[in-house]
Each structure stands twice: as structure tokens, then as C-alpha cells.
Amino acid sequence: MNSTLVLILLGLGLAIIAGLGAYAFTLWKEVRRRRTFRDEELRRAHENCLENLGMVASALAQEQVDITEGSWRCKVLLEILDQDLTQRPDFQAFDEVHRRTQHLHTHTARKALTPKARFQEDRERLAVEDEMREPVLKAAAAVIEFRRGWPGSLH
Numbered sequence: 001m002n003s004t005l006v007l008i009l010l011g012l013g014l015a016i017i018a019g020l021g022a023y024a025f026t027l028w029k030e031v032r033r034r035r036t037f038r039d040e041e042l043r044r045a046h047e048n049c050l051e052n053l054g055m056v057a058s059a060l061a062q063e064q065v066d067i068t069e070g071s072w073r074c075k076v077l078l079e080i081l082d083q084d085l086t087q088r089p090d091f092q093a094f095d096e097v098h099r100r101t102q103h104l105h106t107h108t109a110r111k112a113l114t115p116k117a118r119f120q121e122d123r124e125r126l127a128v129e130d131e132m133r134e135p136v137l138k139a140a141a142a143v144i145e146f147r148r149g150w151p152g153s154l155h
Helices: 003-061 069-079 089-102 107-111 115-148
Strands: none
Touching: 003 069, 003 115, 069 089, 069 115, 089 115
């Protein structure tokens, strides 16, 4: 093989390697951009969730919202932040209210009930609310404290 052919092949190989390197660098930058975007979206989602959680917990603590509705909303928002949060002893009251009232009808299904069935469900819901009022109000106060300590309070 003559030296000209070797130099041509070497130059071609270097050009291919340089092209692949540039492509790899471009892909690496795109991965970083997407990761940064995803992290920013997650941060904003957590901020929005924490803001809503704070409003619901404050309304619950001031008894401006029903115990059942406030508990359900707090439970959902806590689970958005971390699936395991409702298992914490401080927040278990939300999960308990949800577990005990999840079979009750809402919205259109509630309207379709007979007045007697609706009254029975209301009695059941109010009994749960009466029994769980204090634990839920304590859990709402714990949520307000949790929110103040975010993100350190997460783990």
C-alpha cells in the first residue's frame, strides 16, 4: 500500500471520528438540556403542589372546608409530592378519611341517589367527620409545618 492511500484513509478515519465526536457532543448537550428542563418542570410542579397544599391545609385548619373534602385534597397533593407521605403518622388521618369515605357517591352519581340514600350517605360522612375532626386538624397543622420545611422535610 502506498503512503498516499494510507494518508487518505487516515484522514478519512480522523474525519469520521471527528464527525462522530461532534455528534456525540451534540447529543450530550441535548440530554443535559432535557434533564434541566425536566428538573425545572418538576420543581415548578412541586411549588404549585405545595402552594395548593398550603391553601387547602390552612382552609382545613380554619374549618373553612369540609373535613372529608379537605382530607381528600390533602391526600392527593401529598401523594403527588411523594407516594409515601400519606403513610407518615402525621398525615395518616387524611388517608383514613379517604379510606372510610371513598365508597360514597359524588357529583352526578350523588344527584342520582334517592333522597333517603343521599341522607344515609350524609349521615355516614358526618359521622366520619365528627370522629376524625381532631386528627385531621392536627394533620393539617402538620402539613403547614411540613410545607415550611420543604424540601428538607421530605425525607
